[in-house]
Amino acid sequence: MATIKDVAKEAGVSIATASRVINNAPHTSESAIVAVQAAMAKLRYRPNANARALVSKSSNAIGVLVNDVSAPFFGTMVKAIDSIACEQGKQLLIGNGYHDAEKERNAINLLINSRCESLVVHSKGLPDSEIVKLAHEIPGMVLINRIVPEIGSRCIALDNRRGSYIATEHLIRSGHQHIGYICSSHDIDDAHDRHAGYLDALRDNGIEIRNDYVEYGEPDEMGGELAMINLLAKNTPITAVATYNDYMAAGCMTLLQENGIRIPEDMSVIGFDDGHIARYIYPRLTTIRYPIQVMANEAVKLSLLLASHDDEANQDKQHKLFVPIIVKRSSVSHPK
Structure with missing residues (x-):
């Protein structure tokens, strides 16, 4: 593998001059630039990224x-x-x-x-x-x-809190009064804010908040499926469920359909994020767009x-x- 020393020798210049050309340093003659670039091409020399970073004090x-x-x-x-x-x-x-x-x-x-x-x-x-x-x-x-x-x-x-509020309010305006929520179990602001938005929408619309309508899980398809299993096991009268994200919604929907519960005829579901999966599951998922x-x-x-x-x-x-x-x-x- 060619080195900068080989390039300098082939180009007939000093190592310092070769280094200036390689690192695009100012005040380098046109003839030196042409000679060094030709030598680099002939020897198939590739500048070392770390070495260039040391000269420029940054990487590309x-x-x-x-x-x-x-x-x-x-x-x-x-x-x-x-x-x-x-x-x-x-x-x-x-x-x-x-x-x-x-x-x-x-x-x-x-x-x-x-x-x-x-x-x-x-x-x-x-x-x-x-x-x-x-x-x-x-x-x-x-x-x-x-x-x-x-x-x-x-x-x-x-504004995650606002997004979850919009999702829950859409279910309320569609006529639902018993609305479950499938929440991420991760202790992060996104999870707290989206849960809070769900609660805000219920309060503002005079709907009773019930803790047994909320279940937690990993923010993926499996987590959504397990959370929906727990909601169904409680035998609550929910007719709709809002979810932390589209992947939890997808897991939830699969579980419902496997148990003969039709979407949206028997249970409405709304997601969050508007990821690719929202367009391609059936029925296509109503959701909140995360840009x-x-x-x-x-x-x-x-x-x-x-x-x-x-x-x-x-x-x-x-x-x-x-x-x-x-x-x-x-x-x-x-x-x-």
């Missing part, structure tokens, strides 16, 4: 922290960020945090040590104080799906601006809160 990468990149929601988020990265000629480095403080901390440290000046962070495990400290250390860090008031201008989030692609685009663009020390990035001191909307499909109807 954007760091992204997600809960779990294998989850479709975070896959959509990463793809949206990657589209902007490609436009900017940058690559992504991705870390999984799994909503665990220690794992998030280790992943962020790895991204920082890899010289990622732009960071888009989806953190649910780290305390606010640690997030603030990191933001002060990394000017290009942006927080997505969470609001930390001390760094509000660098936070992009969705994660738009939010991710906003987050990475802001991160790049902050990393470049662009004054425009610091003009807005408030967090950016996106408003959810309902997407009406076929899983909700009036009760019999």
Whole structure:
């Protein structure tokens, strides 16, 4: 494998000159640039990314922290960020945090040590104080799906409480009075806010809140199925169920249909997120749209601006809160 010493020898220049060309340093003669580039092509020399980062004090990468990149929601988020990265000629480095403080901390440290000046962070495990400290250390860090008031201008989030309120109110306006709720068992703001939105809608519409109408589970298909099993086992008179996300809704719907309960004739179901699964399960799922692609685009663009020390990035001191909307499909109807 060719080295920079081989390139310099082939080009007839010093190692220092070869290094300047490779790292696009200023004040390098055109003849040296042509000679070194020709030598690199002939020897098939590939610059070492870490060595270039040492010269520029940064890498050509954007760091992204997600809960779990294998989850479709975070896959959509990463793809949206990657589209902007490609436009900017940058690559992504991705870390999984799994909503665990220690794992998030280790992943962020790895991204920082890899010289990622732009960071888009989806953190649910780290305390606010640690997030603030990191933001002060990394000017290009942006927080997505969470609001930390001390760094509000660098936070992009969705109004989860409002979204769950809209979902529950849609069921109420469809004539339902006995509405169950399938909630994530994860101890994160998203779960608390969405549960709170469900309760708010019941209170505002004068409907009695019943704890036995609520069940918890992992925020996936299996969790939704098990939670629906528990709801049915209680023999409550519910005619509709709101869910934490579309995947819990899908598990819930499968269980209902396997037990001869028709959707929406016997039970209405509403999801949250408007992921791909919402369009392709049957019946097609009424849900709350989470504009994660738009939010991710906003987050990475802001991160790049902050990393470049662009004054425009610091003009807005408030967090950016996106408003959810309902997407009406076929899983909700009036009760019999």
